[in-house]
Amino acid sequence: MSAADGAGTGGAGGAGGSGAGARTGAAATARARAEHGVAVLPAVFGDEGRRKLDAILARYPAKSGALLPALWMVQEAHGWVSPEGMAEVAAVLGLTPAYVKGVVTFYTMYHQHPVGKYFVQVCTTTPCNVCGAEDVVAAFLKATGAGALGATSPDGLWTVVESECLGACGFATPVMINDDFIEGVTAESVPALVARYR
Amino acid sequence: MGFPHPPHPRETQVLSRWFGDAEARTYAGWIKRGGYAALEQALGMTREQVIEEVKTSGLRGRGGAGFPAGVKWSFMPRQKTKAHYLCCNADESEPGTFKDREIMRWTPHQLLEGCAIAAYAIQAEQVFLYIRGEFTEPLRIMQAALDEAYARGVLGANAMGKGVRIDITIHRGAGAYICGEETALMNSIEGKRGNPRIRPPFPAAVGVFGCPTTINNVETLSSVPHIIARGGAWYKGLSLSSPKSTGTKLFSICGTVARPGNYEVTMGFPLKELLLDLAGGMRPGRTLKAVIPGGSSVPILTAEEAMDTLLDYEGCVAKGTMLGSGGMIVLDDSVDMVYQVMRLARFYAHESCAQCTQCREGTAWTVKILQRILGGEGRPADLDVLLDLSEQMTGRTICVLSDSCAAPVVSAIRKFRPEFERYLGHGKAAARA
Ligand SMILES: Cc1cc2nc3c(=O)[nH]c(=O)nc-3n(C[C@H](O)[C@H](O)[C@H](O)COP(=O)(O)O)c2cc1C
Ligand code: FES
Numbered sequence: 001m002s003a004a005d006g007a008g009t010g011g012a013g014g015a016g017g018s019g020a021g022a023r024t025g026a027a028a029t030a031r032a033r034a035e036h037g038v039a040v041l042p043a044v045f046g047d048e049g050r051r052k053l054d055a056i057l058a059r060y061p062a063k064s065g066a067l068l069p070a071l072w073m074v075q076e077a078h079g080w081v082s083p084e085g086m087a088e089v090a091a092v093l094g095l096t097p098a099y100v101k102g103v104v105t106f107y108t109m110y111h112q113h114p115v116g117k118y119f120v121q122v123c124t125t126t127p128c129n130v131c132g133a134e135d136v137v138a139a140f141l142k143a144t145g146a147g148a149l150g151a152t153s154p155d156g157l158w159t160v161v162e163s164e165c166l167g168a169c170g171f172a173t174p175v176m177i178n179d180d181f182i183e184g185v186t187a188e189s190v191p192a193l194v195a196r197y198r
Numbered sequence: 199m200g201f202p203h204p205p206h207p208r209e210t211q212v213l214s215r216w217f218g219d220a221e222a223r224t225y226a227g228w229i230k231r232g233g234y235a236a237l238e239q240a241l242g243m244t245r246e247q248v249i250e251e252v253k254t255s256g257l258r259g260r261g262g263a264g265f266p267a268g269v270k271w272s273f274m275p276r277q278k279t280k281a282h283y284l285c286c287n288a289d290e291s292e293p294g295t296f297k298d299r300e301i302m303r304w305t306p307h308q309l310l311e312g313c314a315i316a317a318y319a320i321q322a323e324q325v326f327l328y329i330r331g332e333f334t335e336p337l338r339i340m341q342a343a344l345d346e347a348y349a350r351g352v353l354g355a356n357a358m359g360k361g362v363r364i365d366i367t368i369h370r371g372a373g374a375y376i377c378g379e380e381t382a383l384m385n386s387i388e389g390k391r392g393n394p395r396i397r398p399p400f401p402a403a404v405g406v407f408g409c410p411t412t413i414n415n416v417e418t419l420s421s422v423p424h425i426i427a428r429g430g431a432w433y434k435g436l437s438l439s440s441p442k443s444t445g446t447k448l449f450s451i452c453g454t455v456a457r458p459g460n461y462e463v464t465m466g467f468p469l470k471e472l473l474l475d476l477a478g479g480m481r482p483g484r485t486l487k488a489v490i491p492g493g494s495s496v497p498i499l500t501a502e503e504a505m506d507t508l509l510d511y512e513g514c515v516a517k518g519t520m521l522g523s524g525g526m527i528v529l530d531d532s533v534d535m536v537y538q539v540m541r542l543a544r545f546y547a548h549e550s551c552a553q554c555t556q557c558r559e560g561t562a563w564t565v566k567i568l569q570r571i572l573g574g575e576g577r578p579a580d581l582d583v584l585l586d587l588s589e590q591m592t593g594r595t596i597c598v599l600s601d602s603c604a605a606p607v608v609s610a611i612r613k614f615r616p617e618f619e620r621y622l623g624h625g626k627a628a629a630r631a
Contacts, residue, residue: 059324059367061281061407067389068372093389106391106551108373109331121332125293125545126494126538127452127527164375164545165293165494166332169525170450170458171202179334 041084044077045070045092053092063093067103071110080111108163116152116159118197120144121176122185125165131172132187137162139190140175157198201300201460206476210436212424212446213417214462217304223339225346228307234352236423240315241360248319252422254430256437256444260297261287261378261415262493262523264511267422273402274320274410282322283411285387286313286419288329288336289371289378292493293545295525297448298416300460302329302336305420306343312419314357314364315426320412325366326387331373341368375549379597380413382551393551394597417448439466443510443521451477453528454484465510472509473528484530488614492522494542495602497609519609535617539610540568546603557600560591564607576622581611 045053052073056066070093074085081104083097090097104110111119120140124133137160141147144158152159168174171183177197185193201217216222222231240248253268274282286309290298301309313325329337344366347353357364369387371377377386381395384406405411425433425445434444443465449472452458456478463472469491473479480486489504490496497519499507507517514521529538547561564587567580577583588604595601611618 059365061409062388064389065369065387065407068370068386071372072370095389103389103391106374107331107371110372124541126541127294129541130454130529130533130538163332164548165291167290167299167330168296169294169452169527170296170460172452172458176332176334181332181335 041078041082044074044085044088049073049077050092064095067093067095067100068107071100071104075110080114116146117157118144118159118177120146120158120160121163121166122160123164123166123168123172123174124162125169127165127169128172128174133173135187136173136175136185136190139187140194143191143194158194201304203457203459206461208471208476209462210446210464211462212436213301213305213308213420213448214460216308217300217460219304222305223307223343225307225343225350225352228305232427233307233423234311234358236427237311237314237352238358238360240318240426241358241362245319245321248315248426251430252319252425255421255425255433256430256442257418257421257425257433258443258511259415260417260421260447260524262292262495264521267414267418270402270414271316271320271412273400274412275402278321281324281407281409282320283406283409284313284317284320284322284325285380285383285406285411285413286325286327286416287378287380287383287413288327288333288416289375289383290333290416291330291375291378291549292495292523292525293542294450294452294490294527295493295523296450296452297460297524299333299336300448301416301420302333302340306336306340307347308420308423309340309416310343310347310352310366312422313366314353315422316412316414316419317364317366318362320410322412323363323365325364326406327366327368328377328383328387329368329370330377331371337368337370344368374551375545376551376597376599379599382597383413384411391551393553394599396596421445437465437510439508439510440512442512447509447521447524449509450523450525451528452526454481454530454533455479455528456481463509466513467509469507469509469526470505473504473526477528480528480530484532486528487531487533488529488535490527490529490606491524492520493525494527494545495598495605496520496522497605498613500613535610535614536568536572536621539607540565540572542606543568543603546599550599554595554600556591556594557603560587560600561603563587564591564603568607571618571621574621576618578622580622581615581618584608585611 056069070089074081086100087097090100122137140160145153146158146160166174173185175182175185221227249268249271257267258264288298317325353364355363374392376382377392379394382392386392387406401411437444446462446464448460448462450460461476486501489499503517511521543564547565550557550561552558570576588608591600591604
């Protein structure tokens, strides 16, 4: 526990190169980013993050149980799960960055790249599909200017993707905009919905 | 109730009684509605008595497989040598199914109470409530209820002041249908990729974190407080049909139907009446083509078959399908069966964890061949290739995701073959005409 504690509070996102062991990769990436003028992501497990993580760790009999929650913390802080974020999580939980990446890539909700300010997921699985879900997708691509699935609009605001069943099939078509879950969206209602976020 | 519609007189509201009533979400509101009395009662019984009562009720798992809940609980070791765990499966990702979401949104304490009673029965001090990552609203509501339950001493080291430790932790998923499979779910809680595990060992022997574990669905656990409060015999008596299918069931109805929603009826209710009376039948000018009765993983019924199916485990099997999760997908005559079957196969291909060759390759090839057919480039042998492929995908893998892809494909080709053949013979021009 203590080894991870030490590694975790050092601020893995900082460009100071203070890391050792598993954290060297994160520090090096961060330094490279800084040199190339790419924004450095702040550490997630500083004092407050660390306290939150400790509370989570207390609920699991093994540290690895906190992996999914810790990755959620990273995504909440940064908007995506960057290589630095993965390395930081690996360090605080005593895992390897490769292991963490293996887990991240399994789950569709962790963004492995930055996405638009508004991340739109439209369910297009059969029950919604037969109720016009594909028209809803087309309407979003048009209204947001994102143009193509998975692409981000030129203003950086919108990324639109199709998702599989969102577990709200009776409320076709459900749409998620970031953490907002919106039921009963139709192609006609999309422009007003998009305008509400703009 | 047929939430979001007003209750229908033919429903039997047990689980859904407080849907739509926001006050029931709060601890005070739940107490006012008689909440947590069943937990108090259960904690005054022996663990064996609780399990016996649930066995008497005949309650079967509502997550899809229909395994008797009391029997499952009795598989847990009597002599406790290490920690025991209960996992509540709130991953609800089976296309067509949206009942657990409604239970969590409206009656979070109903679920917490069921979790606590089950945890007591199986000697689990810790419960993991695994909620799919997309369920942001249920997550928020469950967390608020959980915080209140702790603040009121319902949970914790001295639950209800009875000297029993019951902790409940919400574990948020992160997007993966397969994590609803119980062993994948345990891996996901352990911070692993959600790959299903080979059984044996079964979870009751080696489950989450290597300890004896029981996994139950949200609806299963939410039924438990009612069984304790009103008796197993009462619950068993609710059935209209087979003594093997008891109690009430929430049916999620969706697709091209007039009033989609959740309807709670007793087991053995006629599908025809649920569809035509409660859910309002077809949309104006439309006729019924097919029904997938148990979530997308079960064989498709033709309109004719659906019209005399009884909604219980045996009734669905008698028609060559399964009750599954009770998520009913209604398809009318406007639906292109070939395209929608491809869309379902795409779901399984997307969600395959890719451990088993039959599933990884089989789901992907099923999609490719169906897309080829849809694109007007189907070959005469393609339908037989699909049937053969589906057979190779059935009963050969670690979990049944592969079988779940095959079931709708095979039944659709068998029952709606002319629709597939129309695409085959006519080249690109006629495709999707
Ligand atoms: C691919 C797959 C997905 C599943 N998804 C779910 C699910 O989302 N929710 C659920 O309760 N059960 C799901 N199950 C069934 C679980 O494995 C398990 O049988 C169930 O949670 C046990 O609870 P029960 O006995 O109360 O039904 C799934 C099974 C498979 C094979
Ligand atoms: S199919 Fe769209 S939410 Fe289930």
